[in-house]
Amino acid sequence: MIGVTGSRDGLEIVPDGEYLRPLKFRCSEQIVKRACAKMGIPMIPARKAVLTEPYDGRPPCHYCGHCMEGCDVGAIFTVPNSMFPKARKTGNFTLLANKLAREILVDREGKVRAVSVIDTVSRKEEEVRARVFAVCCASIESARLLLNSRSPRFPNGLANSSDCVGRYLHGHVTVDLTGYLEELAGTTPINNDGATDHSYIPRFNQDGKKRAYKGGYHYQVQYSSFMFPRHAQYLKGFGRSFKQQVRYWQPGFFQMGGFGKVVARPENRVTVDRSRVDAYGIPIPVVRFRFGENDVALWKDMKEKAEEILHAARTQLVRSEQRPTGFASHEVGTVRMGSDPRTSVLNAFCQAHEVKNLFVVDGSCFATFPEKNPTLTIMALAVRAARYISSEVMKGGI
Numbered sequence: 001m002i003g004v005t006g007s008r009d010g011l012e013i014v015p016d017g018e019y020l021r022p023l024k025f026r027c028s029e030q031i032v033k034r035a036c037a038k039m040g041i042p043m044i045p046a047r048k049a050v051l052t053e054p055y056d057g058r059p060p061c062h063y064c065g066h067c068m069e070g071c072d073v074g075a076i077f078t079v080p081n082s083m084f085p086k087a088r089k090t091g092n093f094t095l096l097a098n099k100l101a102r103e104i105l106v107d108r109e110g111k112v113r114a115v116s117v118i119d120t121v122s123r124k125e126e127e128v129r130a131r132v133f134a135v136c137c138a139s140i141e142s143a144r145l146l147l148n149s150r151s152p153r154f155p156n157g158l159a160n161s162s163d164c165v166g167r168y169l170h171g172h173v174t175v176d177l178t179g180y181l182e183e184l185a186g187t188t189p190i191n192n193d194g195a196t197d198h199s200y201i202p203r204f205n206q207d208g209k210k211r212a213y214k215g216g217y218h219y220q221v222q223y224s225s226f227m228f229p230r231h232a233q234y235l236k237g238f239g240r241s242f243k244q245q246v247r248y249w250q251p252g253f254f255q256m257g258g259f260g261k262v263v264a265r266p267e268n269r270v271t272v273d274r275s276r277v278d279a280y281g282i283p284i285p286v287v288r289f290r291f292g293e294n295d296v297a298l299w300k301d302m303k304e305k306a307e308e309i310l311h312a313a314r315t316q317l318v319r320s321e322q323r324p325t326g327f328a329s330h331e332v333g334t335v336r337m338g339s340d341p342r343t344s345v346l347n348a349f350c351q352a353h354e355v356k357n358l359f360v361v362d363g364s365c366f367a368t369f370p371e372k373n374p375t376l377t378i379m380a381l382a383v384r385a386a387r388y389i390s391s392e393v394m395k396g397g398i
């Protein structure tokens with residue numbers, strides 16, 4: 001449906017799929033791949049929803065390097081550029097722009113009857129009615145919306161008799177490292193833009209060895225612009241020789257980002273503060289989060305291993321963060337899925353245990369979260385939920 005570039009690598013930790021042509025490694029990535037191979041660590045072409053050949057009426061990537069700002073030709077899969085046109089063609093799709101959901105309203109039986117929205121231009125409030133409601137506001141805002149939807153039937157927030165809504169917030173613990181490869185320093189600069197990251201180092205610690213932590217991490221590489229001289233701020237000197245040094249190292253630029261598992265814990269949570277409201281009068285979310293012991297131990301190993309890889313690739317001027325950071329916009333877990341309504345909010349189809357016509361189809365449904373990026377799993381779960389909704393509606397079950 002989305003078009004994914006990649007290659008079939010036969011690794012159990014990242015099972016193979018059907019891919020469009022893989023992205024080619026840059027020189028810097030070839031050098032690091034060689035170093036990884038000596039350490040027994042695989043480095044494979046990146047797998048992501050970027051087209052390397054024409055697909056589904058969309059053009060392929062032209063390697064302009066601006067993926068993080070939005071792809072002007074639609075080579076990256078996004079819902080607005082890829083799905084809205086298809087939905088429009090069905091004639092069954094209406095996009096209501098500038099509507100901010102304030103609260104979900106239920107009837108006497110406890111089913112959702114409408115969502116109350118504020119028009120952000122006119123500031124008027126209105127109700128949008130439907131038979132089935134799918135919330136997809138991401139982990140902080142989905143929890144906020146449910147917690148702000150209180151009623152006599154659900155005094156603790158919608159679908160929240162378990163008190164799990166807002167709890168178990170987690171995401172990725174991250175580390176960002178940059179360095180400069182000796183082999184490329186001083187070479188003539190070339191256009192290295194590409195489609196940001198072309199390669200990927202999947203988890204490699206699932207070897208059964210005893211470690212001080214549970215879980216794993218992976219590395220994404222070369223996902224920032226090659227144009228910006230990050231090292232200029234910490235090189236010494238000034239004037240002509242300083243500029244020469246900056247130029248000398250820049251062709252060797254190499255970036256590694258570690259993304260590690262974080263343990264889902266109930267005390268890490270989103271609540272709402274009813275005494276403080278946003279510009280539209282809606283109570284704001286409050287986020288409380290601390291990394292646990294396991295998260296910190298994993299982060300240390302992830303950082304040290306990245307430094308080893310950069311050292312093996314003969315990299316100079318290595319810089320990295322000194323303490324765990326997160327979540328890399330990968331927040332998950334505040335409206336968790338599970339089979340027991342006492343300890344979870346949603347069933348396996350992202351349907352609220354307590355409210356039959358309410359679905360939550362974003363990362364907040366995750367009960368746990370490995371080192372992998374969440375978006376494609378969110379999409380797969382949303383497709384499963386959509387198929388379930390359509391079959392239940394046909395049967396009259398919702």
Ligand code: SF4
Nearest residue numbers: 061062064065067071
């Ligand atoms: S590099 Fe990124 S933004 Fe540029 S065309 Fe390719 S996918 Fe789109």
